[in-house]
Amino acid sequence: MSEPTLYLATNALVLTATVLFAIWISRKSRNAEGWSVGGRSLPFIVVLLTQFATASGGGMLVAQVGLGYQFGWGVITYGLFSAGGVMGLIFLAKWLRAHEFVSLPDIIKKLYGNHKFLTTIITLMTMVVPFGWLCTQLVAFANLFSTFTGISPTFLAIGFAIVGLIFILPGGMTSVAWTDALFGGLMVVMGVTTVFFALNSSGGWTEVMATATPERSSWYGFIAPGLLTIALWFMSVLPGTMTNQMYFQRIYAASTLKAVIWSLIGTGVLLLGTKFYAAILGMSAYSMNPDLANPEYAAGTVISQMPLILAVLYSTFICATLLSTVTSAVQSVVVNVTQDLVKSYSKTEVSPGRELSLSRAFSVVILALALVLSLAFPGALDWIVASYAYSAAGLFCPIFLGFVLRRTSLLGPISAIAGVLGGVAGAAIAQVVGSVIPYAMVGLVASAAAMLIVGVFTPRQMRSDHEIDASAKVSAEV
Secondary structure, X not given: OOHHHHHHHHHHHHHHHHHHHHHHHOOOOOOHHHHHHHHHOEOHHHHHHHHHHHHHHHHHHOHHHHHHXXXXXXXXXXXXXXXXXXXXXXXXXXXXXXXXXXXXXXXXXXXXXXXXXXXXXXXXXXXXXXXXXXXXXXXXXXXXXXXXXXXXXXXXXXXXXXXXXXXXXXXXXXHHHHHHHHHHHHHHHHHHHHHHHHHHHOOOHHHHHHHOOHHHHOHHHHHOOOHHHHHHHHHHHHHHHHXXXXXXXXXXXXXXXXXXXXXXXXHHHHHHHHHHHHHHHHHHHHHHOOOOOOHHHHHXXXXXXXXXXXXXXHHHHHHHHHHHHHHHHHHHHHHHHHHHHHHHHOOOXXXXXXXXXXXXXXXXXXXXXXXXXXXXXXXXXXXXXXXXXXXXXXXXXXHHHHHHOOOOOOOOHHHHHHHHHXXXXXXXXXXXXXXXXXXXXXXXXXXXXXXXXXXXXXXXXXXXXXXXXXXXHHHHHO
C-alpha cells in the first residue's frame, strides 16, 4: 500500500467509525434542544473534552508550534491568556445556567431587553470568530494533507467540508460534543506521544534545552515575544476567549453546574498543556534545524522525522483537531442564524420541528459559503483571524460590564449599542494610525467609555425581559 493510500485509509476508517458513533449517540436527541444545547444533559467528561477539542484547533498544530520555535517557553505566556479566558467564564457560570440560554445574544437580551438592532449587531459580531475559524480550518486541512498525500488542496477541502457536514447533521450539539470528546481524548494521547518522539529525535531534554539558546529555554523565554506583543495577546486572546460563543454553548449543554465549573478548570489546564506541547515541539524543531525560513514550518520538520506508522497516526491527530473545530464552528453559527436572526425577524412562531429543519439546511449553506471563501481567498484569511480582537472589543464590555452593572440604572440598549460600535471603531482607528498601545486595548477602553458616557446621558429604556430569581435552582444544581 502506498503512503498516500495509507494516510487516507487510516483517516477514513477512524472517521467512518466516529460518524457511526455520532449517529448512534444522537438518536435520542434529534430535536431542536438537542441540536442547540445537547439537551442540557452532557456529562462532565464530555463537556471537558469538547471544550478542549474546540479550543485547540489548527493553531495548536502549526502557529503555536511556530511560536515555540521562535520563543521557546514564550508560547506558554500566550497559553496563560487562553486558559485564563476559559476559566474566567466561571464568573458567569451560575447566572448563565440559571437562565437556560441557548446563544450568546440571549445574554444581551436578558441584560438589555429584546432590542432588534442591538440583537442583530451582537449576533453578527458573535458569528465572526467561529466563521473565521471555520474557514481557516478548511484551508489548514487542505494544505497539510496535500503535503502528506499529494492530492489537490481543493479536492481535500471539499471532502473535508462534506465529512464535517456528516458529523453535524445527525444531532447538532449532541453529535458534535460526543465526537469531540473522542477526538479530544485522541488529541491528548497523540500530543504526549509526539512530545516524547520529538525529544528523543532531538537527543533528549538536555540536548534540546542546550541547543534552543537561553532566550528560548530559560525563564527569559516567557517574555521573549516582547512586552508589546504580550500586551496585545492579553487584550485580544483573554477577552476574545471570554466572548467566544462556542464555549458558552457547552456551559449551557452540561448536565449540572458542577460539571460546568470543573470542565472549565480542566479545559484551562489542558490548554496550558498544549502550550507545553507547542514549546517542546518548537524547540525540538529548532534543535533539528535552526535555520527555517518560516517558523510555521517547525511542525513539518518534526513530522518529517517520524517513522511512517507514527506519521500516519499523527495525521489522524491533525484530522481530529481540525474537524472538531469545524463542526463546533458550524453548529455555533447555525444557532445564531436560527435562534437570533430567523426567530427575531419571523412574523410567526417557529416550531421546534421547523427549527431543526432550518438548522440542518443552514448547516449546508454555512459550510458551502465557508468552503467557497476558503478556496477563493486563502491568502486573505489573515484578516478574519485578526477579527478576534475586533470581536472582543465589541462584545466584552456589553456582556461583562453589562453583567456587573445589570442592577443599576446606568445601562440600557442604547448604551450597549454604543459599546459595540465604540469598541470596533476604537480598535480600527488605533490599528490604522499604528498606535503604540495595542489596538485591542484601545477598542476595549473605547467600548467601556462609550457605554458609560451614553448611559449617563440617555434615560434607560424599559427592558422587555426582567431578571428572575433563580437562586434556588442554581443551589439545587450545585
